[in-house]
Each structure stands twice: as C-alpha cells, then as structure tokens.
Amino acid sequence: MLGIASDGLTYRHDHALAFFPAMPWLARVVARYVLDPLFGSSRSGSDADANDERLLLAWGGIVVANLAFLAASAALFGLVCTVTKRPHRAFLAAVLFACQPASVFMSSFYTEPVFAFLAFSGMWAMEQSYWALAALLWALSTLVRSNGILHTGFFAYHFLFVKPRFRFIMYAAVVFAPFLWWQLVSWHRFCTPPTVAYTPPTWCATRPLDVPTLGTPHLPVHGLPYTAVQAQYWHVGWLRYWSLAQLPNFAFAAPVLVHSIVQIVNARDWPVPYRVLHAFCVFYGLTSMHVQVVVRMFSCLPLMFLTESRRWVLYSVLWATVGAILFGLFYPPA
Template identity: 30%
Template sequence: MVQTSNPHHHHNNDHKTLVLKSAIYSRILLISLIIFFRTLASPYDTSASLNPPCLTTTVAATPNNTHRSPIASAIENGIVWDSVYFVRSAQCGYEYEQSYAFLPLLPLSISFLSPSILSSLLPQRSLFALSAYLINNLAFVLAALYFYRLSIAILKDPEIALRATVLFCFNPASIFYSSIYSESLYAVLSLGGLYYFVSGKNNLSVLLLALSGCARSNGVLNAGYICFQTMHRGYHALFHNKNVTLALQIAVVGALRSICIFAPFVAFQAYGYYNMCVGRFPDERRPWCNARIPLLYNYIQSHYWNVGFLRYFQLKQLPNFLLASPILSLAFYSVVHYAKSRPQIFYSLGFDTTIEEKSCGVVFLSEDLLRSKVAGTVEKSSVRAEGGGRT
C-alpha cells in the first residue's frame, strides 16, 4: 500500500523550520551588533561596575578590585540599567526596597540554572549574567515558535503568520529580548498561554499565564482574556440557553482562573510586605506599609522612578514618542480599519454577533459550538414532543 504525503504538513514543517532559523539568526545578529558597538563606545549607563558586597553574610559578591578575566569583564559589562537588579536579586536576594519592582521569575531561573561546572572559571556575578543571556535568548526562540502557532490558530493563514513571526524576530525593540531583562520569559509564557487558550487547553493556559505574572507585573492583565471569554459564555448560557446553573458555573470557573493569574503577583507583594513592614517599629516602617492597600509595587514605581498615570506625557519625552510613532500609527490604523470593516462586532464588544462568528475566535471553540447546537436541538425536540402530546 502506497502512502501519500500530506503537502500541508510538509508546508507547515517548512514554515516552522524557517521560523526557528529566523529566531536563531536574529539573536546571533543582535548579539554580534551589541558586541561590535560596545567595542566602539563605552555604554551610556555605567552601573555595571557597581557591585557592593551582599548584605547577608552567607553570600558574598565579587569585590570591585578583584582581578577579572577579559571574558568575565565582557560579560559583566552587559549588566546595566534594570539588569543590575535582576542579577543582584539572583545573587543576593531581595535586599533593598526598590528591588521588589523586579519580579522573581528571572532571578530564580538564573540562580537555579547557573551551570556550577563553570564556577571555577568565572566569578559568580559573571556566571549569573551568562546564565541570564542563555535563558533569555532560548526563551525568545521558544516565544517565536509560539507566536507562529498562535498566529496560525487565529489568522488561519500560514503565509501571513510566517511574515508576522519574522517581523517579530527582527522587531526594533528586539534588544530587550536578548539582554538581561524579563521580556523574553514574559513573551514565551504569555504567547504560550494564549496559544493553549485558543486551543481549548484552559488549565495549561492558566498555568502559563499565571507564571507570566511572575516575570512581569503586567502579566495580571492576561486575566482579561479569561474575563472576556467568561462574559460571553455566561451571557450565552443565560440568555440563549436559559440555563442559570450553567451561567453560574461558568462565572465561578472564570473567577477562579482569573484569581490564579493574579495570585503570583499578589503573593510577591505580600512577600515584600512581610520583609519590609512586619516586625518593624512604627518609626522604621515605610509610608506604604500604613496604606489601606499596602501595594509595594506602585509605591516603588512612583517614589523611585516617578512612574504613574500620564506622568510620562511630558515635553521632554517628545523624542521617545517620535521613535514610537511608526508602531503607534500602525496599531491605530489597524484598530480603525477593523472598526470600519466590522462595526457591529467592534462596538458591541462581540455580543451583537452570531455564535458561528464567535466560534472563529476564542469565545467559543468548535466543540462548544457543537454542544450548543446539540443542546438547542434537544430543547426544540422536547418542546415539539410536549406540544404534540397536548394536542
């Protein structure tokens, strides 16, 4: 018996191979450019040399006057800006109040995955930085693969999905995905969670989306996908199927899943409160400890970096807005184009549309639509049977 090959399967494999190559080649290109430009000019931020000893006695940071090899120096020169906090937290734990603005997933990953076999060749700080580079670049490659799979699931067009993924690999902000930042871990967990979300694997989706909240604070916003789906399914169960019990069940499950996504961020805030507030004399307590809702993250952002609602909108930030104008313009045009092409769906938030259209997105999956049609058929049959019995 001769087996025929599936051209679609081979086509999909070719695309995945191209996505993998694009992700790897883009990382090699970016790291090469970073090394090249750092040899031409010293970095604007000089915080890489700041490495005081850890406050705890169990861990000691490498003193500044210790001789380092050229390789170790080159690696540690990349510890700038926020990278200082991530590496410092991995090495010494959360010592200072402002370090709690940087969530623990990346520091924990660095400390757990640092190859101990290199400890005799590199100082601990260099080893942690090297581990961070490896973790983030590997996470980006996985994020690109999830990006492609998610694009296929939503767009239903392999060619457009491939182009979007290649643009993702070579996007202008790509340096953050290859530096010691939390963007790569957040991207792979968020994109992976959304892929499993649209695939109907809700438990795995919630797990990954919850972990994204351990990488970056905006991971809690991923609960919005669960809330949106819950609203539509609850609305359909209540007003179309006339099933109050099912609507309540959907609401409870959606609330529990949303709580799971919020839980890591809330737990880390509680951890900060315990370390910084509990057991201290009143004159030692920080102002945020006495707030009605003692949220450490908001206080740090406001107190140390003047981050708050609309505070970024200043005249001196105009060059940054000009740099961001191309992608902002593209995003604005995309929203306007969708609103004009499908105004009924856009302005009703998807409520004023058919269940067939909802099944094309993440509100209902194919099996949900099938169950809904079966339930409707059974209900109509029961009504006919009762009507026939009365005549």
C-alpha cells in the first residue's frame, strides 16, 4: 500500500488492484496535511526527497492505523455494551481486541484497523436502529477491504426475517456500491487502453457484458477485476490453497478457526446475523483464501472477543509476540 500511496493512487500495476484505495488515500492525507507541516520535506524531486516523502507516507499510514485501532476498541466496547447490557463484558472484549493475535497488523500500515473501526461502528449504529448511518459506515468499509460487502447480510436478514421493507434493499445497495464502483474504475484503468501499443492484462480478455450501463466500461461476466487479480497473482480460489505445502499455514490458522467455531456455537445471546457472518468467514477462509490471513481478517468479527477463556488469552498474548517477530522477518502469517 505504500507503493500505491507514493504513486498518488495511480495504480500503475494491475496486481495492486487487490488493495482498495481508502487506506492509501488516508495515509496521503495525514502525511500531507499533518506530518508534512509538522516535520517538513523539500520538493526538489531528488532521490533523498522521494525517500523522505515515502517515509512520511509510511508514518501517515501508521498514524491512521493506530488511531483507528484505538477507535475500533471504543466502537467494540459500545457495540458489546449495547447488545449485552453488560459493561464489564464490553470492557473485557475491548481489552481482548487490544491484545489480539493480530496486534502487529493493527499497529502497522495495514487495512485491518480502519476496517474494524468502520465494521464495529456500523454494527453499533445498526443496534441503535440508525440504519442509514450503518449503511454509510459499511459502505466506507467496502472502500477499505472487499469483505465490507458482507455487511449487506445484516440488511438481507432484516428484510427476509424481520420486516420486509424496501429501505433495507436500498441500504444493502449503498454498502455494495463502492465495491462495484472500484471494479468499474479498475476495468477502465487497465482494460480500455489509451494507445494502440498498450497491451492489457490477460484477465481483460474475459467476455464483457453486452449492454453498457450509463456509458461506463463493460464489466467481465466471468470475473471481476478484483477476483481475477486475486486468482492470477495470489492463487486465490476454491480449494486452490489445499496442498501439503500449505499445511504449516493451516496450522497457523487452526487456533483462530477453532476458537471461531466455539464462539459461533456459544454466542447464543447474540443476534443471528453476527453468527452467520462469522460462520461464512470461517467457511470462506478455509476454502477460498490464504488461510493464514484469518489471523488478521477475523479482527473485525466481534464474536472473536466475547470470551473469558484463559487459554485464548494466553494464546493471544503469545501469538501477538511471535507474530510480531515473524512479521518483522517477512514470514507467514504476514
């Protein structure tokens, strides 16, 4: 993401499309309007100045991540307190969130802390029946990570099983819209060449829709740019990660997956959509993604932190330490 931010969000390489634009943009804003006035940097264009700018951007991302980490803890506290009416349990959840196995990612230039803040805030707003605010927050989360679209399930549940009101469909569309917008932008950026000499990426060869919408570029029927890039460059897809070589990564993820299943079963006092969302993430993590990523991906799921198990607390503290060391050495689950 540092490369995306330093390039001015131009996305010069198609593999960068896997990273959505909100976090690099926030890093640029903080670096330009907060850190640069405080610490200064020249604009002569030399290599040293370019390195200074990248350093400011890196610090901008770190500042955003850590502020979002704190805000996410507060949002989780508010959410759990609203649902359970037990402030002590909410405080414990916030503490466990701060000491989670993915702590190193929550303090680094990663999308997880901002996404967790928006996810928890949207859930908290929904629990107080602020539906429009929840939709807005979850729409913003979709600009941070693609799994923000999963929050549409909350509106689908209320439409199907609580009150079949049209507004829930509209709110779900609001949450999904940023994802669709980013696919259109990505398709236009790489699959509509500005010159004859330009060679589009191979994934642009997928068959486009027959009817364009409002003059926007066609989207591929057989795969969106995001899914195509994930499959081509990261080997992401149905059971594509299931091989003997990946057994260590499954071992890395096993405690988080087992804990998730236990929490899904035990959290009977929580509304059904939270349990369904968590169950889907477990299923998807096991079958269709780099499984070790669940260590940080599940940081946005509140059920992860609704436990008083000493074993889980011990694991969280130990793995937060080990994970920080592995992260610094560029080993999985980084």
